[in-house]
Amino acid sequence: MERTAAATAPLNGAGADYEITVHFAGGLVGCADWEHFDIVTDAELSPLYLINCQDDPSIGFIGADPTVFKPDFCLQLSPEDEEQLGYPEFSDLLVLAIITPASSLGSAAEPTTSATINLLGPLVINLKRGIGRQVIQSEYTAHHSVGG
């Protein structure tokens, strides 16, 4: 199945205060302990999202709709992915790619000019069910330039 992530665009609209708790069964890829995340955005953050790990509060990410940085990004879900996500409707999906700041320390004082976004392993979330999965998109890079 092919789906463009652009369908999540309405959720990225300015002023969309937004918070949802999402369960990633089995955790993120290679990070099995990180299963529960709060995903937050608001007018100030948009189009960025804070992705805060409940299981380990010291763990958290910044994410964005991949189409913000790669307009032709196209998500592919395997039958297995769809099953794990509870067979979501197109309109129920939120797709977030994780941004890696230039420095892993992510100091606010340091401009993050060489930040990248991970298109290889986006988080796909069924908003209706509150379940998510990190799906591997082998045709994309883990270090897509964020620009700036």
Place this chain on the structure above:
Amino acid sequence: MLVLTRRVDEGLNIGGEISVRILAIDGDRVKLGVVAPRTVSILRDELCQQVRNENTAAAIPAGQRAAVARSLKSLVLPAAEPDAS
């Protein structure tokens, strides 16, 4: 780690539901066939490793997350959608 020697057309079974078969060997390349339930995720090791490394590299300490988001936003916003305020 369990180490087994298998020949072409032989295989092994894992946990009753997953079977792995050696289909062909050509020099240093081995072609495997895997039969597993749909719910079992099968991925190339190196892709998993790459995503795992990137997950770890992208983690931002709680106290800095909002501030990093703000500085990232000032960078990306010109290229992103306009603020509708």
